[in-house]
Structures are given as C-alpha cells and as structure tokens.
Amino acid sequence: MGKPKVKRKSTLIDMTAMSDVTVLLLTFFMLTSTFLAKEPATVITPSSVSEVKVPDSNLVTILVSGAQPKTDGSLDRTVEGKVFIGITGDKDSTYSTEKVRKDLLIEAAKLYNERHPEAKVDFTPSQVSAFSKLGMFGMPMKDLPAFLSLPTTEQDKIMKEFNPAKVGIPINDNRDMTKLNEFQIWMDAMQRIAQDYKNNGSVDGRGDPLPPNDHFYKALKQTGDGIAVKADKDTPYSTIHYVLDNLQTLKLNKFSLMTALKSEND
C-alpha cells in the first residue's frame, strides 16, 4: 500500500511567446514614433474642424508662448508673446534638418550683421553645429553665440527659467522691409535659403552646388504649409497679430495655424 504521489507541477511559464509579442510591439513603436520636440513653452492649441495634417518635413514652426498662471492664480502676462522658431528639413538627406538649420543660422547672422554693423555676431563651427541640434530656438541674436557655447543642461536651464528679458526672438510691429526686426530677419533668411535650395543648393555661393530642391520653397511661398503658427488658445489677438503682420510684410502671406481636431456634428 503506497500513498499516491502528488505530482509536483512546475511553475515555470514559457515566456517565449510573450517575449515575441513585446519585441514586435517595441519595434512598431520605435519605427512609427516621432519624438515630441522639446518646446520651450507649453501651449494648448485651439480646436478646429480642419483636418489638414501638419507636414513632417519642410516646416517652420513658430511658437508663441501664452500667459502662465502664477501661484496666486492670476496670470503672468510678462511671459506672453515670446516667439520661438523650430525648423524641420526635407526628407531628402541632402537637405536634412541639420543642414537647413546650419544654413539658416549663417544666413540670419549675415543679414543681422548687415543691419547691425556696430554689434556684429559671429558663430564658431561648434556653435553652428550646436544650433543645428536645437529643436526650437528663441533668443535675441546678440545672446545666441554665448548660449550655444553652453552645455545642453545649462541651455535647458535657461529655457526653463524663462526670464522674459532673455528668451524669445525680438519682435515688433514693423511693415518696413528696410527695418526688419529679428524675427523677420530669421524668416527672411529662411526664405532666402529656400530660394537658394531651389536654384542650386549652395547658399550664397558657399560650398559646392547640390541637386536643386524646391520642396521648401514651394511649402513657404506657394502652398502655405511651410509655416505653422502655434499659439495658446487664450492668447489675445493683439499678441498674435505681430507674428501674422510680420509674415505679411515679408510676403509670406500663406501659412497655417496649428490646431487640435474638433469634431463637429453637421
């Protein structure tokens, strides 16, 4: 008479299938994802019924910061209306984001120096390459070289502090093409390099000619999806209209406003 033996069950679960699934999911997310660009200011875009998607190449994003709530509940209006610019280049690697940003900085510095011979700015190659890695920038031109020499953590710190006197591209109400403000200088530089890309790819004759590419030019000047203005829904129009009027002065009449999708039952 022997006692029936209780069979010991192994608690090992075969994780191979699970692992397969997770690896697949991981691959999917890695391939489809675009990282959220680091933005200096968080804005809540207004919603609209428009279903046109933001293009993922050849895009100038203009971010206008909104007022931030203070600890006592009132709004801090001093941080409102600061302008930042973000550049995304072409899918074609010849005109990659990095290249466009580098060209833009050099061109903008040139235009700036022509207008401010008393306070010229100069960028070292390492500063230019630091600039090409910035997702969004917004600084007075005179502070930019020093900012670009800082390590990334320091740069982030300055952006996070958001001192209204130190961040944001200077902008004012200007309709005179001969007295462009800094925001207009950046946008004008963008127009010019897009024009050069369309012609032969060498900006201002610097460097060797490249295969012409008119994607950015078309986006800026013809279709109007090369510029996206992103602003907070509560920002007053008196602030936004600087950006719109400035673009109008530069004959960049067609552009888009960034919105979130709203469904409308009609």
Add this chain to the structure above:
Amino acid sequence: MAQIEQSDKGGKKKGAQKKMSIHVDFTPMVDMNMLLITFFMLCTTMIKSQTLQIALPSNEKLEQSQQNKTKQSEAVTLILDTERDADGHVVMETDPETGNIYPKHIVYYYEGKPFEGTFKDNDVDGDSFIDADKLKLKEQRFRGNTDGTTNGIRSILHERNKEVMARIDDLKKEWKAGTLGSKKEENDSIFKARAREIRNDSTLTRPVVIIKAGPDASYEAVISALDEMQLNQISRYQIDNINATDSLLIMSWLKAQGKI
C-alpha cells in the same frame, strides 16, 4: 536563469544519446521590453496636430482699378472680442438654452455698412456715440449646432450663404451614396472639385465676410471664426485689423445696452 534539464527517464542504456531540453527564462527579457514599450508610448505622439490654412492679403497697395470692391449687400463684418477677468483669465459663461459652458467670446456683427449717412446724422442726442436706434451692430456667440439646427453666429452666416449650402448639401448626399465616381478616391476628388466650384460660383448670392479681431480677442476666437467660414462653405473672407470706427460701434452698442 537558463536551465538545462537532463531527462533521464528509464535506465541508462549504453550508446543512447542524451536528450537535453533547454529552458530559457524569458521573464526578465519581457520585463525589460515592457519598460521600453512604456517609455516609447509615453514619449511619442501618435496624433498629429491639425492645421488651418489661411492666406492674408498682400501688403502692397493696389491701384484703385485693380481693387475688387465688395458690394455692400454682400458684406458681413464680424468683430471678435473675448471677455477676461481682472486676472486675465478668459471668462466662462453658461448658455441658457443648452446649459453648456463656453468661453465668453463675443461676436459683434453688422451686415453692409455699420450705419447709413454720416456719423453726425446718427448722433442726434450729441453724446458722441451712435444712437441706439440707428446702430446696425448686433451681438452673437459661437454656439455650434444642437440637434441639427444652427445656433448663434452660425445661423446668421448659414442664412447668408444658404444658396451655396443647399447645393453643397445635395452634393454631399450624392457623395455619401458614392454615386459621383466609381472608385472611392474618384468619388472624393469629384466631390471636392464640385464643392469648390459651388463655393466659388459667382451666380449665387454669397457673402463676403470680414473678420476683425479686437485686441483682447483670444486666438481661439479667431480660429472659431475661421472654422465658421469652413463649416458654412464661405469662400470669400479676410482677416482685417480693427479700426477706430469699429471701436466706436462697440462702445455705442455697449452704451445702448446700458453696460457703460
């Protein structure tokens, strides 16, 4: 973690190959993958933002002859404003009819000219505001639809553009039935082209809308106004800057309402 088990069932036979079953414990691997997935899911955006395309008029001064003058009867002017409290927050209000809460975006509007004749004719009582009975300015809100009926400013724009709207509605029925083209893409593209044709058909009475945003009007209000253009199939509209006459009109309206 990995285990190699030797199965030794039965007696040991000489020359028989040893059977090995290999178990690799994938649990840590799965753990790590899950963490990575979570990271990617949190850091990415699947939903792309939408954009609303606008075209501003050129800044250059046109010759008188080149200018397309808008007929008075076609013009509708919207003046946008947003009420803010002392702290600068946008005031919220409840719609008495539906009970929904909306930000308080005020739409002042007038059709054609803001008033007939000169300013003097309209200020009989001499308080330097336009008299209430002469003022053509009215006030509305962005209210959207409830149960298929249009409310607020939308009903006014809808009424002004009803010829176009009626045709587009007919076209939409055909499009939904899929009778415009054999393939889905064809159906869509014909619908878009025909809708554009209808919107720009000069034989129909269509309004020209001028959107003016006051200094306090929020960006959201401007977008809402542009949305109304799209929803009401209005092809001719423009964004303009507010001027002194508009401010005077609003002040006169507020006075007529007893608000100032």
